[in-house]
Amino acid sequence: MTDLAARWHRLTASLVPDAARREAEIQRLSAAYQAPTRHYHTLQHIENLLDRVETADLQDPVVVQLAVWYHDAVYNALKSDNEARSAAEALAFLQHSDLEPTRQQRVALLIERTADHTQPQPPNDADLLFFLDADLSILGAPEADYWAYARQVRQEYRLVPDLLYRPGRRKVLANMLAAPVLFRTPALRAELDAAARRNLQAEIDAWDRGGL
Structure with a gap:
C-alpha cells in the first residue's frame, strides 16, 4: 500500500495542492478496495492496471491513471450502477482539483465505458481503447x-x-x-x-x- 499511496500522491499533487484532502481520499479509496466483500476488484487490480498504463504511450496519461484509480471505487456484485457511481466519486474529488472540466468529464467517460466491454467503442480513441484492454x-x-x-x-x-x-x-x-x-x-x-x-x-x- 505504501508504494500505491506514493503513486497516488505523485499523480494528484499538482492537481490538488491540499495534501490533507489527497491523503483523506487515498485512505477512503484504499478502504473501499480492501472491503471484505472484494476478492478480485482490489488494490492489486489497481496496481496491475497502473503498471500497464504508466508505461504506455498515452495522449493524456493523467486522465487514464485517474480512471484506473476510480473505475472500481464502487463495486457491489449485485448492482448494475457501479460504474456510474464510481464515475460520480471521481468527479466529486476532481471538483476540488485544477484539472480542466473537460478532462474531469473525460475521466468519468472512461470509467463509465467499463460497464460493458463488448459494446462498440470509438475506433480512434487510443487512450480509451488501451484503458479498456488493460482492464x-x-x-x-x-x-x-x-x-x-x-x-x-x-x-x-x-x-x-x-x-x-x-x-x-x-x-x-x-x-x-x-x-x-x-x-x-x-x-x-x-x-x-x-x-x-x-x-x-x-x-x-x-x-x-x-x-x-
Missing part, C-alpha cells in the same frame, strides 16, 4: 492466474447460488468469446488474445461440467 488483461493471463481470478470473481458473487451464477457467468464468457475482437489495441491483442480465448473456453467447459 481486461487478466483474461489473457497465465492459466494459474486466470483460474485464481475466476474463483475470486465467484467469491464476490458468493450470495448468488450456483444455479443462478453458472448460466449468468457462462453467458458473459460466451459473449466475450464470440466477440470478433477482444482487445482493440494491436499490442495487447498480439500479447493476450490467444491466451484469453483459451482461458474463456476452459472456464466455459468447467461450468458445463458443473463448476470451478
